[in-house]
Amino acid sequence: MRTEQLVRTFVEFYEERGHRRITGSTLLPPPGDPVLFTTSGMHPLTPYLKGRPHPLGRRLVNVQRCLRTTDLDEVGDTTHLTVFEMLGTWSLGDYEGPASLEWGYELLTEGLGVDPGLLHATVFGGDERTGPDTASLELWQGLGVPVEPTAEDNWWPNGSEGTVGPCGPDSEIFLWSGDGPPQSTPTRDNRWVEVWNHVTMTHHRLGDGSLVPLPQRNVDTGLGLERLASLLQGKPSVFSCDLFDPWRRLVPALWELDEPSLRLVCDHLRSAVVILGDGVRPANTGRGYVLRRLVRRVLTALRRDDPSRS
Numbered sequence: 001m002r003t004e005q006l007v008r009t010f011v012e013f014y015e016e017r018g019h020r021r022i023t024g025s026t027l028l029p030p031p032g033d034p035v036l037f038t039t040s041g042m043h044p045l046t047p048y049l050k051g052r053p054h055p056l057g058r059r060l061v062n063v064q065r066c067l068r069t070t071d072l073d074e075v076g077d078t079t080h081l082t083v084f085e086m087l088g089t090w091s092l093g094d095y096e097g098p099a100s101l102e103w104g105y106e107l108l109t110e111g112l113g114v115d116p117g118l119l120h121a122t123v124f125g126g127d128e129r130t131g132p133d134t135a136s137l138e139l140w141q142g143l144g145v146p147v148e149p150t151a152e153d154n155w156w157p158n159g160s161e162g163t164v165g166p167c168g169p170d171s172e173i174f175l176w177s178g179d180g181p182p183q184s185t186p187t188r189d190n191r192w193v194e195v196w197n198h199v200t201m202t203h204h205r206l207g208d209g210s211l212v213p214l215p216q217r218n219v220d221t222g223l224g225l226e227r228l229a230s231l232l233q234g235k236p237s238v239f240s241c242d243l244f245d246p247w248r249r250l251v252p253a254l255w256e257l258d259e260p261s262l263r264l265v266c267d268h269l270r271s272a273v274v275i276l277g278d279g280v281r282p283a284n285t286g287r288g289y290v291l292r293r294l295v296r297r298v299l300t301a302l303r304r305d306d307p308s309r310s
């Protein structure tokens with residue numbers, strides 16, 4: 001399944017279930033937002049997740065281009081990208097987490113043809129402040145999907161005590177990428193690849209780390225397009241899915257690179273083009289510095305692998 005078909009199937013599935021498609025924003029947040037770039041599908045929806053009514057209703061779906069530099073040092077492995085597209089769905093005070101998970105399972109297995117036997121889930125197992133997410137646990141058990149409870153890995157966001165804002169338990173869906181039958185669990189075997197995260201926003205975390213129940217419970221899900229596409233296409237990495245076909249034809253003709261360096265150069269060039277397209281120019285600070293850093297990392301890789309042609 002090519003990525004354009006995957007996107008169409010995803011959006012139409014949720015439109016049939018009452019979701020309205022919203023237009024994805026650029027990588028640049030609105031004026032006054034302290035974040036340099038849009039890092040997730042939910043970022044532009046923050047005011048509505050806090051309770052402001054959305055003009056299109058309480059069920060939304062979109063495709064959002066995102067940029068993250070937190071994983072920059074991991075780019076070159078099989079799953080991490082700097083710029084990527086996130087398929088997202090939201091319930092703004094409408095349905096709860098189990099309904100979202102059931103639809104997610106239906107889309108993966110019936111809409112996209114994923115073998116149910118290749119799925120595994122994780123859920124929040126509870127900690128000293130809140131109890132376990134039994135509703136999601138029971139949903140997965142009812143569907144016959146293996147499920148693993150965890151603590152920190154399934155509370156979003158799992159930042160420090162100083163992290164303030166909406167938070168709550170999440171349930172992550174993993175797809176087996178290894179040869180042969182699935183083994184072990186997602187926390188013990190990295191051949192389980194996370195493809196979809198379903199967050200139920202139940203609390204607001206204060207500066208001291210304490211939790212206050214939210215008056216409006218929301219559901220926020222995010223599914224990485226390139227990551228799922230590579231798995232559905234039977235490819236060994238996100239850099240082998242059809243979205244990278246033009247880059248994998250172009251770059252090796254210019255420079256002889258080993259596979260990790262090829263991935264890094266393709267990712268950073270692609271990301272730089274997107275950032276430039278949003279009007280950012282190289283600079284010593286802010287967004288311009290991120291762009292300059294990406295270009296510098298490309299040049300470093302080229303000089304290291306092919307000094308004569310960089």
